[in-house]
Amino acid sequence: MANSPQSKKRAKQNEARYAINKARRSRIRTYLRKVEEAIASGDQDAAAAALKSAQPELMRGVTKGVMHKNTASRKVSRLASRVKALA
Template sequence: MPNIASAKKRTRTTEKRQAINHSRKTRIRSFVRKVEEAILSGDSAAALAALKAAEPEIMRGVSKGVVHKNTGARKVSRLSKRVAKLSK
Protein backbone atom coordinates (compact mmCIF):
# COMPACT_ATOMS: atom_id res chain seq x y z
CA MET A 1 0.00 0.00 0.00
CA PRO A 2 1.23 3.50 -0.76
CA ASN A 3 2.02 5.85 2.10
CA ILE A 4 2.34 9.12 0.22
CA ALA A 5 -0.90 11.06 -0.37
CA SER A 6 -0.34 11.52 -4.09
CA ALA A 7 0.32 7.81 -4.50
CA LYS A 8 -2.89 7.02 -2.62
CA LYS A 9 -4.81 9.35 -4.90
CA ARG A 10 -3.17 7.78 -7.92
CA THR A 11 -4.37 4.31 -6.89
CA ARG A 12 -7.91 5.67 -6.43
CA THR A 13 -7.95 7.31 -9.87
CA THR A 14 -6.41 4.22 -11.46
CA GLU A 15 -9.17 2.04 -10.04
CA LYS A 16 -11.85 4.44 -11.31
CA ARG A 17 -10.34 4.61 -14.81
CA GLN A 18 -9.90 0.84 -14.87
CA ALA A 19 -13.60 0.35 -14.12
CA ILE A 20 -14.63 2.84 -16.82
CA ASN A 21 -12.31 1.30 -19.42
CA HIS A 22 -13.54 -2.17 -18.54
CA SER A 23 -17.17 -1.17 -19.03
CA ARG A 24 -16.35 0.51 -22.36
CA LYS A 25 -14.53 -2.59 -23.62
CA THR A 26 -17.41 -4.80 -22.51
CA ARG A 27 -19.87 -2.52 -24.31
CA ILE A 28 -17.82 -2.72 -27.51
CA ARG A 29 -17.68 -6.51 -27.27
CA SER A 30 -21.45 -6.80 -26.80
CA PHE A 31 -22.15 -4.56 -29.82
CA VAL A 32 -19.77 -6.63 -31.95
CA ARG A 33 -21.41 -9.82 -30.69
CA LYS A 34 -24.83 -8.53 -31.78
CA VAL A 35 -23.50 -7.94 -35.29
CA GLU A 36 -21.96 -11.41 -35.43
CA GLU A 37 -25.17 -13.05 -34.20
CA ALA A 38 -27.15 -11.22 -36.87
CA ILE A 39 -24.65 -12.36 -39.51
CA LEU A 40 -24.87 -15.98 -38.34
CA SER A 41 -28.67 -15.85 -38.39
CA GLY A 42 -28.51 -14.69 -42.01
CA ASP A 43 -30.65 -11.59 -41.49
CA SER A 44 -28.96 -8.88 -43.58
CA ALA A 45 -31.27 -6.06 -42.40
CA ALA A 46 -30.62 -6.85 -38.74
CA ALA A 47 -26.90 -7.21 -39.41
CA LEU A 48 -26.78 -3.83 -41.13
CA ALA A 49 -28.67 -2.18 -38.28
CA ALA A 50 -26.39 -3.80 -35.70
CA LEU A 51 -23.32 -2.67 -37.67
CA LYS A 52 -24.60 0.91 -37.78
CA ALA A 53 -24.94 0.78 -33.99
CA ALA A 54 -21.58 -0.95 -33.41
CA GLU A 55 -19.39 1.27 -35.59
CA PRO A 56 -19.75 4.47 -33.50
CA GLU A 57 -19.30 2.45 -30.33
CA ILE A 58 -16.02 0.97 -31.60
CA MET A 59 -14.79 4.38 -32.73
CA ARG A 60 -15.76 5.90 -29.39
CA GLY A 61 -13.54 3.28 -27.77
CA VAL A 62 -10.75 4.37 -30.11
CA SER A 63 -11.16 8.04 -29.25
CA LYS A 64 -11.23 7.27 -25.52
CA GLY A 65 -8.05 5.23 -25.79
CA VAL A 66 -9.59 1.90 -24.81
CA VAL A 67 -8.89 0.34 -28.22
CA HIS A 68 -6.01 1.15 -30.54
CA LYS A 69 -6.86 3.10 -33.70
CA ASN A 70 -5.83 0.32 -36.08
CA THR A 71 -7.68 -2.30 -34.03
CA GLY A 72 -10.89 -0.30 -34.22
CA ALA A 73 -10.52 0.26 -37.95
CA ARG A 74 -9.79 -3.44 -38.48
CA LYS A 75 -12.86 -4.52 -36.51
CA VAL A 76 -15.16 -2.16 -38.41
CA SER A 77 -13.66 -3.16 -41.73
CA ARG A 78 -14.00 -6.88 -41.13
CA LEU A 79 -17.55 -6.59 -39.83
CA SER A 80 -18.67 -4.39 -42.72
CA LYS A 81 -17.09 -6.80 -45.20
CA ARG A 82 -19.01 -9.72 -43.68
CA VAL A 83 -22.29 -7.75 -43.68
CA ALA A 84 -21.75 -6.74 -47.31
CA LYS A 85 -21.12 -10.36 -48.29
CA LEU A 86 -24.34 -11.34 -46.50
CA SER A 87 -26.47 -8.81 -48.41
CA LYS A 88 -25.24 -10.05 -51.82
Protein backbone atom coordinates in the same frame (compact mmCIF):
# COMPACT_ATOMS: atom_id res chain seq x y z
CA MET B 1 1.36 -0.38 -1.40
CA ALA B 2 0.65 3.34 -1.81
CA ASN B 3 2.22 5.40 0.98
CA SER B 4 2.41 9.03 -0.04
CA PRO B 5 -0.80 11.04 -0.49
CA GLN B 6 -0.02 11.40 -4.20
CA SER B 7 0.43 7.67 -4.72
CA LYS B 8 -2.78 6.97 -2.77
CA LYS B 9 -4.65 9.37 -5.03
CA ARG B 10 -3.13 7.82 -8.16
CA ALA B 11 -4.12 4.34 -6.99
CA LYS B 12 -7.68 5.53 -6.43
CA GLN B 13 -7.78 7.21 -9.85
CA ASN B 14 -6.42 4.06 -11.49
CA GLU B 15 -9.16 1.94 -9.92
CA ALA B 16 -11.85 4.35 -11.12
CA ARG B 17 -10.37 4.51 -14.64
CA TYR B 18 -10.06 0.71 -14.74
CA ALA B 19 -13.76 0.33 -13.90
CA ILE B 20 -14.78 2.86 -16.55
CA ASN B 21 -12.59 1.27 -19.23
CA LYS B 22 -13.84 -2.21 -18.31
CA ALA B 23 -17.44 -1.04 -18.76
CA ARG B 24 -16.58 0.53 -22.11
CA ARG B 25 -14.85 -2.62 -23.36
CA SER B 26 -17.82 -4.71 -22.26
CA ARG B 27 -20.23 -2.37 -24.04
CA ILE B 28 -18.18 -2.56 -27.25
CA ARG B 29 -18.06 -6.37 -27.07
CA THR B 30 -21.85 -6.46 -26.66
CA TYR B 31 -22.33 -4.42 -29.82
CA LEU B 32 -19.87 -6.64 -31.70
CA ARG B 33 -21.66 -9.76 -30.46
CA LYS B 34 -24.97 -8.40 -31.78
CA VAL B 35 -23.39 -7.96 -35.22
CA GLU B 36 -21.91 -11.48 -35.07
CA GLU B 37 -25.29 -12.97 -34.13
CA ALA B 38 -27.04 -11.10 -36.95
CA ILE B 39 -24.43 -12.35 -39.43
CA ALA B 40 -24.81 -15.91 -38.11
CA SER B 41 -28.59 -15.74 -38.54
CA GLY B 42 -28.08 -14.68 -42.16
CA ASP B 43 -30.28 -11.58 -41.88
CA GLN B 44 -28.47 -8.89 -43.85
CA ASP B 45 -30.79 -6.03 -42.81
CA ALA B 46 -30.36 -6.83 -39.12
CA ALA B 47 -26.61 -7.27 -39.56
CA ALA B 48 -26.29 -3.93 -41.38
CA ALA B 49 -28.32 -2.17 -38.66
CA ALA B 50 -26.25 -3.80 -35.91
CA LEU B 51 -23.03 -2.79 -37.68
CA LYS B 52 -24.28 0.76 -38.07
CA SER B 53 -24.87 0.99 -34.31
CA ALA B 54 -21.60 -0.78 -33.44
CA GLN B 55 -19.39 1.46 -35.56
CA PRO B 56 -19.73 4.66 -33.49
CA GLU B 57 -19.34 2.63 -30.30
CA LEU B 58 -16.03 1.24 -31.55
CA MET B 59 -14.79 4.68 -32.55
CA ARG B 60 -15.86 6.09 -29.20
CA GLY B 61 -13.63 3.45 -27.63
CA VAL B 62 -10.78 4.83 -29.72
CA THR B 63 -11.33 8.42 -28.62
CA LYS B 64 -11.57 7.31 -24.98
CA GLY B 65 -8.30 5.40 -25.24
CA VAL B 66 -9.77 1.93 -24.71
CA MET B 67 -8.48 0.58 -28.02
CA HIS B 68 -6.15 1.57 -30.82
CA LYS B 69 -7.52 3.30 -33.91
CA ASN B 70 -6.21 0.65 -36.30
CA THR B 71 -7.75 -2.13 -34.22
CA ALA B 72 -11.19 -0.53 -34.36
CA SER B 73 -10.85 0.21 -38.08
CA ARG B 74 -9.80 -3.37 -38.76
CA LYS B 75 -12.79 -4.75 -36.84
CA VAL B 76 -15.23 -2.45 -38.66
CA SER B 77 -13.70 -3.32 -42.02
CA ARG B 78 -13.87 -7.08 -41.45
CA LEU B 79 -17.44 -6.94 -40.15
CA ALA B 80 -18.53 -4.72 -43.04
CA SER B 81 -17.10 -7.14 -45.58
CA ARG B 82 -18.87 -10.06 -43.88
CA VAL B 83 -22.17 -8.16 -43.84
CA LYS B 84 -21.71 -7.28 -47.50
CA ALA B 85 -21.01 -10.95 -48.32
CA LEU B 86 -24.50 -11.88 -47.04
CA ALA B 87 -26.09 -10.15 -50.04
